[in-house]
Amino acid sequence: MKNITRAAPLLVILILLGIWELTVRVGQIPLYVLPSPSATVFTLAEEFPTLLRHTGITVLEALTGMGISFAVGIIIGILIDAMPTFKRCIYPILVVTQTVPVIVLAPIFIIYMGFGYAPKILTVVLMCFFPIVVSFSDGLGQMDEGYLNLIRTYGGSRFHLYRIVKIPSAMISLLSGLKVAATYSISGAVVGEWIASQSGLGYYLIRAKNGYMLDKVFACVVMIILLSLLMNGLVKLFGWAVLPMKRRRK
Amino acid sequence: MxxxxxxxxxxxxxxxxxxxxxxxxxxxxxxxxxxxxxxxxxxxxxxxxxxxxxxxxxxxxxxxxxxxxxxxFAYMPQNDLLLPWRTILDNVCLYGEIHRRKEQMKEKARAQMARFGLQGCEDKYPDELSGGMRQRAAFLRTALCEAxxxxxxxxxxxxxxxxxxxxxxxxxxxxxxxxxxxxxxxxxxxxxxxxxxxxxxxxxxxxxxxxxxxxxxxxxxxxxxxxxxxxxxxxxxxxxxxxx
CATH class of the missing domain: 3.40.50.300 (P-loop containing nucleotide triphosphate hydrolases)
Structure with missing residues (x-):
């Protein structure tokens, strides 16, 4: 029974892929309308060296954007928690940045910053920064006052409150934000490349789409999904490294 | 006093x-x-x-x-307030850590563990201890405040x-x-x-x-x-x- 429960999600995916494959073959749907899963896998294998080259660029942009978002997000998160006035000033601006679609902002970034990596990295930052700041500052604010009073009665300073209690307790909340941000990071880089670039998965995607090579588009989408999962895995690894409770549960 | x-x-x-x-x-x-x-x-x-x-x-x-x-004064609140991500030894040495005497306090804490019924619990985490042991750990943390x-x-x-x-x-x-x-x-x-x-x-x-x-x-x-x-x-x- 346990094995069936474990295998159920995989089984559902296989059934869906089977229906898809059968529909394309029986309905003789042309490649430029809908490629079958087998054709997608075949193209993925064939195009792998090219895709890998473009993947390197996208991953570089995504990781740089994530790194910047993480560093800035931590600092802004602490400032939001420590200074209510700062929170009142910055929070509406943060929310506004999320209301404008990235697809609208990306071309503006390119006008200002050119065709290099910078506008793509900024797109990633814009998408990843918000979930990191919100999750981290929320985590910092949710600490039981008893723990903070305990540190105060021991003569601890504000620095001690953050180092000993607040930041470690906010790690679980931060990890949730990082998981969302990690998934967004690849999409952000791809969107940036989509608008204007000469390399990266977004560039590959737009060229394949313009040529109606939908098997290549699907192969690229599979690559993007795998990368997003990989980024998610990296966040889990980070959580495993920084949270001793997670290591013990393993 | x-x-x-x-x-x-x-x-x-x-x-x-x-x-x-x-x-x-x-x-x-x-x-x-x-x-x-x-x-x-x-x-x-x-x-x-x-x-x-x-x-x-x-x-x-x-x-x-x-x-x-x-x-x-050393204050011990109703809840044990042990930090769940820290080992018992790190928890009981909080005062020493804040006052930059962590290593010195670790030695003191190790020497007191048996007296507080916590021998062998140094590297355990709070959720691995019973309610009584957690309270004793919180008490040891308070006792080490040198108040x-x-x-x-x-x-x-x-x-x-x-x-x-x-x-x-x-x-x-x-x-x-x-x-x-x-x-x-x-x-x-x-x-x-x-x-x-x-x-x-x-x-x-x-x-x-x-x-x-x-x-x-x-x-x-x-x-x-x-x-x-x-x-x-x-x-x-x-x-x-x-x-x-």
């Missing part, structure tokens, strides 16, 4: 909690504070610990007025009857070899009789100390405690009158 509380006043908005509260605690004295819910027992400890500021009155140690958080006056706010309130009795026996034994002043807030009449040299019974909010009871017996046992029916009944009657 002699503790004196003079005319202490504190209110939450319009609700007066402590009004002109005054008492003294001598060096090495064990005082229990009893009273109905909401009478200001925990507020008093928070004021002494410096978490709250008195709106009137003073707290003096050896005649010198204290303001804010003072290193003479003179210990403020214990219902430290055994969350424990089951058996564990609580064991912890009371353990605290009694510990206290007999430990010349520190202890102020214990409790709801448990038996706990107060069994552990204290003196019991302060607070009245309704704002009414201050209703009654002071000395407990003179030196050789206390559980059997002795069970024979204190008269004292227990008197304390119970006093508290019940205040809840009316």
């Amino acid at each position: 002699k503790l004196s509380v003079n005319n202490l006043y504190f209110s939450y908005g319009d609700q007066c909690i402590l009004n002109d509260l005054a008492f003294e605690a001598g060096e090495g004295e064990f005082i229990s504070i009893l009273g109905p819910s909401g009478c200001g027992k925990s507020t008093l400890l928070n004021l002494l610990a410096g978490i709250l500021k008195p709106q009137r009155g003073q707290v003096r140690i050896d005649g010198k007025e204290t303001k804010g958080i003072n290193s003479c 003179e006056i210990y403020l214990l706010d219902e430290p055994f309130g969350a424990l089951d009857v058996i564990t609580r009795s064991t912890m009371q026996d353990w605290l009694r034994e510990l206290y007999s070899n430990w010349s520190r002043t202890i102020l214990l807030v409790t709801h448990d009449t038996d706990e107060a009789i069994y552990l204290s040299d003196r019991i302060l019974i607070l009245g309704k909010p704002g009414e201050g100390i209703r009654r002071e009871i000395q407990v003179k017996e030196k050789n206390r046992t559980r059997e002795w405690l069970y024979e204190q029916g008269k004292l227990r009944a008197e304390i119970y009657r006093l508290i019940q009158e205040e809840t009316k």
